[in-house]
Amino acid sequence: MVDRITWLAGDTVSGRGSGSRPSDRLLDWLTARLPGITHERVVANAKRSWMLIERGDAVCHAGAVRSPQREALAYFSNTWPMPPLQLVVKRERVSAMPVDAAGQVDLAALLGRHELKGVLVSGRSYGPVLDPQLDKLGATSSVQRITSADFGSNLLPMLLQGRADYALEYPNALAALASQRPEVAGLALLPIRGNTEMVLSGVACPKTPWGQAAIRRIDAVLGTPEGAAMLRETLLSELPADSRRSYRDTIDAFFQRRAQPTPGL
Numbered sequence: 397m398v399d400r401i402t403w404l405a406g407d408t409v410s411g412r413g414s415g416s417r418p419s420d421r422l423l424d425w426l427t428a429r430l431p432g433i434t435h436e437r438v439v440a441n442a443k444r445s446w447m448l449i450e451r452g453d454a455v456c457h458a459g460a461v462r463s464p465q466r467e468a469l470a471y472f473s474n475t476w477p478m479p480p481l482q483l484v485v486k487r488e489r490v491s492a493m494p495v496d497a498a499g500q501v502d503l504a505a506l507l508g509r510h511e512l513k514g515v516l517v518s519g520r521s522y523g524p525v526l527d528p529q530l531d532k533l534g535a536t537s538s539v540q541r542i543t544s545a546d547f548g549s550n551l552l553p554m555l556l557q558g559r560a561d562y563a564l565e566y567p568n569a570l571a572a573l574a575s576q577r578p579e580v581a582g583l584a585l586l587p588i589r590g591n592t593e594m595v596l597s598g599v600a601c602p603k604t605p606w607g608q609a610a611i612r613r614i615d616a617v618l619g620t621p622e623g624a625a626m627l628r629e630t631l632l633s634e635l636p637a638d639s640r641r642s643y644r645d646t647i648d649a650f651f652q653r654r655a656q657p658t659p660g661l
Contacts (some may be wrong), residue, residue: 398610401433404448405458413539418630419458422599424476425626429617443519443543452604456614460600461521470600471607473615473658476631477594477650480638481522481564483586484552489561490584500589503529506562507539513562514539515551522564523595526588555583564588568634594646612661619657627654 405419427435427552441573448455450469462472483501485493492512494505507511507529518541521527532541540560542550542618549562552573567585601607617623628651632640640647 398606398613399433400454401430401435401610402438402453402455403435403458404445404455405437418476418634421630422627425623426614426617429529430613433519433613439657441519441543442517442521446519449600449602452602452607454602454610456599456601456607456608456610458599461523462596462598463524464523465527465529466521466600470603471611471661472605473611473618473661474596474598474601474650474654475618475627476597477643477646478597479589479635479643480591481566481569481595482528483562483566483588484555484565484583485538485562485580485586486558490514490586493562493586494591495586500587500590501658503591507533507537510538512538512561512609514562514564515554516541516564517551518543523528523591525591525593526564552580552583553577556580567639569638571636594643594650615658615661619654621655622650622654627651 403423405423406415423435423437445455445457445460446466446469447456453548457470459475460466460470460472461478462474466472483503483506484492492501494500495621503526507514508589514537516522516530522530530539551560552565552570554560555563556577556579565585570580570583599611599618601611601614618627631647
């Protein structure tokens with residue numbers, strides 16, 4: 397019996413007004429359509445969120461990137477396809493990055509350049525393509541992993557302050573931060589070779605009988621034309637125009653499927 401859900405939420409960019417974050421909009425919508433359930437929202441960073449899910453607590457994450465490791469710990473109901481992560485650098489540092497003729501970064505070569513300092517968020521998934529490369533980094537790596545109060549809003553300011561040379565982020569996160577901090581115009585996005593597919597995110601609940609019951613209730617309301625329309629509108633409001641154009645077909649196909657419940661869940 398699911399009569400209470402504690403929601404874990406933490407968007408990449410902080411400092412927005414209340415209710416303006418995608419996770420807030422999603423939870424407002426779900427709360428109104430899941431009668432008989434008490435909803436509590438708590439802010440938790442990636443590391444703590446996945447500790448609670450792995451422990452089997454009665455919690456669900458409002459916006460988790462899917463990966464094989466996480467799918468072993470949680471049931472998912474897909475919400476958004478995200479453009480792939482890109483490398484973020486100060487514009488004057490672009491020439492120092494190992495970039496091919498197509499303008500794509502060779503991540504393996506970059507990680508081997510110890511004079512270039514990278515910064516990542518501890519406990520955050522960077523998607524099924526990049527996670528295996530990043531997980532191999534040893535203690536002597538030039539990539540620093542930090543524990544962030546949210547999902548990494550302090551990484552891009554670190555680049556602007558010259559405390560790191562590069563980070564990995566989604567284009568929409570950079571666009572959201574640019575609306576608050578004009579100096580973000582000094583940052584550039586570079587595509588990463590081999591990382592061209594959109595990344596799926598979704599609601600995640602622990603792989604327990606409670607978690608399965610919760611995700612089925614959640615998926616039943618998301619898997620409707622109304623649910624798909626809400627998710628689509630939220631995504632498109634976040635994406636830069638070039639991302640909307642580049643991934644239009646993938647986005648259309650995703651939300652056509654999302655208008656129905658997830659098979660076999």
